[in-house]
Amino acid sequence: MHRRRMEKPAWSISGLYGRCFLIVAAIGLWWLLFVLHFSIVAHEVSSNTTISISTEDISLVQTSQLTDSLETHLTEEHSQRTMVTLEAVEPKPPSLQPFWRALASISNHSDPCAGKYVYMHDLPPEFNQDLLDNCKNLSPWTNMCKYTVNAGLGPVLEDPEGTLPKTGWFSTNQFAVDVIFHNRMKQYECLTNDSGIAAALYVPFYAGLEIARNLWGANVSVRDSASLRLAKWLRGRREWAVMGGLDHFMVGGRVTWDFRRLTDDDHDWGNKLLYIPEVMNMSMLMVEKSPYHVNDFAIPYPTYFHPSQDSDIEHWQNRVRMVERPYLFSFAGAPRPELSTSIRGQILDQCKSSKFCNLLECDRGESKCHVPTVVMKLFQESDFCLQPQGDSYTRRSIFDSMIAGCIPVLFHNHSAYTQYVWHLPENYSSYSVFISEEDVRTGRLTIEGVLRKFSRSDIQTMREEVIRLIPGLVYNDPRHKLKNFRDAFDLTVQALVKRVTDMRIKISEGKFVSFGAGNSAEDIRESDLKLSQREIGQWEVEKRNGEQDNLSKQV
Numbered sequence: 001m002h003r004r005r006m007e008k009p010a011w012s013i014s015g016l017y018g019r020c021f022l023i024v025a026a027i028g029l030w031w032l033l034f035v036l037h038f039s040i041v042a043h044e045v046s047s048n049t050t051i052s053i054s055t056e057d058i059s060l061v062q063t064s065q066l067t068d069s070l071e072t073h074l075t076e077e078h079s080q081r082t083m084v085t086l087e088a089v090e091p092k093p094p095s096l097q098p099f100w101r102a103l104a105s106i107s108n109h110s111d112p113c114a115g116k117y118v119y120m121h122d123l124p125p126e127f128n129q130d131l132l133d134n135c136k137n138l139s140p141w142t143n144m145c146k147y148t149v150n151a152g153l154g155p156v157l158e159d160p161e162g163t164l165p166k167t168g169w170f171s172t173n174q175f176a177v178d179v180i181f182h183n184r185m186k187q188y189e190c191l192t193n194d195s196g197i198a199a200a201l202y203v204p205f206y207a208g209l210e211i212a213r214n215l216w217g218a219n220v221s222v223r224d225s226a227s228l229r230l231a232k233w234l235r236g237r238r239e240w241a242v243m244g245g246l247d248h249f250m251v252g253g254r255v256t257w258d259f260r261r262l263t264d265d266d267h268d269w270g271n272k273l274l275y276i277p278e279v280m281n282m283s284m285l286m287v288e289k290s291p292y293h294v295n296d297f298a299i300p301y302p303t304y305f306h307p308s309q310d311s312d313i314e315h316w317q318n319r320v321r322m323v324e325r326p327y328l329f330s331f332a333g334a335p336r337p338e339l340s341t342s343i344r345g346q347i348l349d350q351c352k353s354s355k356f357c358n359l360l361e362c363d364r365g366e367s368k369c370h371v372p373t374v375v376m377k378l379f380q381e382s383d384f385c386l387q388p389q390g391d392s393y394t395r396r397s398i399f400d401s402m403i404a405g406c407i408p409v410l411f412h413n414h415s416a417y418t419q420y421v422w423h424l425p426e427n428y429s430s431y432s433v434f435i436s437e438e439d440v441r442t443g444r445l446t447i448e449g450v451l452r453k454f455s456r457s458d459i460q461t462m463r464e465e466v467i468r469l470i471p472g473l474v475y476n477d478p479r480h481k482l483k484n485f486r487d488a489f490d491l492t493v494q495a496l497v498k499r500v501t502d503m504r505i506k507i508s509e510g511k512f513v514s515f516g517a518g519n520s521a522e523d524i525r526e527s528d529l530k531l532s533q534r535e536i537g538q539w540e541v542e543k544r545n546g547e548q549d550n551l552s553k554q555v
């Protein structure tokens with residue numbers, strides 16, 4: 001299994017400027033010719049635009065220069081399995097590509113948004129706003145209306161005892177990222193209406209909210225209908241034709257398994273959004289990705305913390321740095337007796353029998369462990385926080401605990417390490433502890449034994465790293481702008497525009513291998529049936545039995 005790494009986001013704009021400055025001189029002459037030649041066609045780019053060029057040799061120079069200047073590492077990802085279909089796209093120099101203006105605009109060093117422009121589609125309201133307007137229907141278990149207020153952050157957190165700071169805290173639903181991300185995008189400083197210069201194109205479809213309302217009970221045609229209508233709408237757009245959607249992305253604030261129904265049997269879980277050919281060309285951002293699909297990308301679950309000014313972050317970081325932590329470790333969660341492979345039973349037992357552990361036991365349904373202030377207090381009182389898998393690999397609680405400055409203890413590498421590669425450092429021992437599920441199951445190691453081996457200074461070093469990461473793990477309040485901190489949204493957009501730019505350069509060089517899409521959608525679904533049976537199968541059974549959608553992944 002590959003992990004793609006961007007510890008220091010590999011493509012920093014300021015570094016790029018330095019290099020761009022150097023190459024600008026080199027391409028100056030070319031640029032002049034270019035602008036003169038094409039100023040006439042520069043306003044509209046459509047798939048049908050064929051640009052004839054008399055000086056082809058010049059454009060070839062540019063490809064390699066761009067490549068060098070961006071230090072592209074279009075990663076190993078294309079060697080991953082299921083999505084590779086080996087249709088090499090015909091190489092053409094960048095000036096003949098329909099996206100040539102976007103590539104050329106990267107070199108404009110007088111433009112602070114060069115290479116960062118995002119075009120946001122203006123979707124029909126049925127794909128976003130109507131869902132909010134009908135919020136009562138969004139979930140059979142929870143009244144989601146309260147969670148859609150404050151730009152998707154939910155109501156201001158009730159905290160009568162004053163355990164948290166007065167500003168920046170909200171009762172945020174764990175599946176609210178669709179809305180929060182959209183609202184963050186509305187205030188993104190490099191939005192453009194000129195799709196021809198966009199580094200990436202955003203489709204503000206609330207994929208997570210949309211499927212949640214139909215997950216229980218509706219037949220497959222009802223579950224798939226909005227997704228299919230969206231695909232049809234996109235296919236009809238001029239912007240789509242430029243790259244067949246390879247430059248498009250969207251966000252679904254749920255786990256990938258909710259969008260990966262493999263058959264058309266009504267008893268199977270979820271919709272088939274991620275098996276629609278159009279969508280298979282796009283990048284899909286979700287709170288949990290599939291380890292087997294190259295177009296899935298994981299972004300953090302929303303936490304309760306949404307700073308609206310730099311000082312909210314600085315004060316919070318100081319607070320979790322100084323706070324007294326009487327417990328070595330803690331666990332907030334419920335057992336999963338119905339899941340034979342779950343180690344939660346052992347974890348609960350070990351915590352109960354250790355005087356170093358603080359346990360907040362959750363029952364299904366209402367309990368203290370769903371009260372944000374109680375959970376955040378628990379995490380602030382411990383050095384380490386145990387984060388075993390729940391119904392699927394990931395948990396929101398990983399992020400809640402890290403926000404509290406608690407070092408996460410992970411038992412499966414798909415719980416975070418292979419997921420949040422844009423937001424967490426590659427060296428996972430710098431901010432977390434890994435104990436394999438197998439070692440817990442066989443009793444080869446005890447959690448207390450492992451954790452007590454860390455010295456005070458080890459713990460302090462790791463905690464400092466966790467604290468350093470906090471700004472990049474939260475979603476800032478979309479109604480305000482922060483000056484010095486880049487949040488989870490900023491890191492995500494930076495990584496995405498790099499991905500699309502890398503892809504465009506590869507296409508220009510004839511090195512691009514297209515993944516997924518086209519006629520192969522059915523083949524991929526077939527091979528997924530065999531390959532990822534464990535994940536999808538387990539998730540399905542679990543959800544069908546439990547259906548505790550509102551709570552189960554929170555703890």
Ligand SMILES: *[C@@H]1O[C@H](CO)[C@@H](O)[C@H](O)[C@H]1NC(C)=O
Nearest residue numbers: 035105108109110111112113
């Ligand atoms: C470069 O960026 C500046 C500032 O946005 C803009 O005014 C200028 O037209 C751009 N130059 C080209 C050649 O696109």
Ligand SMILES: *[C@@H]1O[C@H](CO)[C@@H](O)[C@H](O)[C@H]1NC(C)=O
Nearest residue numbers: 141142143365547548550551
């Ligand atoms: C979660 O769902 C259960 C039913 O499955 C319900 O009893 C409970 O009240 C719900 N909790 C919330 C917070 O909506």
Ligand SMILES: *[C@@H]1O[C@H](CO)[C@@H](O)[C@H](O)[C@H]1NC(C)=O
Nearest residue numbers: 118122189190191192193194
């Ligand atoms: C794009 O166009 C819309 C509608 O004309 C306008 O409201 C918006 O400000 C424009 N955005 C940018 C970034 O120019």
Ligand SMILES: *[C@@H]1O[C@H](CO)[C@@H](O)[C@H](O)[C@H]1NC(C)=O
Nearest residue numbers: 217218219220221222223266
């Ligand atoms: C699916 O459910 C909808 C709404 O209940 C119904 O109108 C439709 O006929 C059903 N489709 C199939 C194929 O059963």
Ligand SMILES: *[C@@H]1O[C@H](CO)[C@@H](O)[C@H](O)[C@H]1NC(C)=O
Nearest residue numbers: 243244277278281514517518
């Ligand atoms: C997916 O992208 C490829 C390459 O650009 C393109 O040929 C194909 O038509 C696209 N698929 C769809 C459904 O648009």
Ligand SMILES: *[C@@H]1O[C@H](CO)[C@@H](O)[C@H](O)[C@H]1NC(C)=O
Nearest residue numbers: 001002003413417418436437
């Ligand atoms: C995942 O965990 C296993 C041990 O269970 C380890 O051998 C493997 O290297 C880990 N992979 C990654 C990508 O961390």
Ligand SMILES: *[C@@H]1O[C@H](CO)[C@@H](O)[C@H](O)[C@H]1NC(C)=O
Nearest residue numbers: 427428429430431461462465
């Ligand atoms: C990873 O982090 C640990 C703990 O901070 C450190 O000891 C180790 O040297 C780091 N490894 C690498 C490859 O940087």
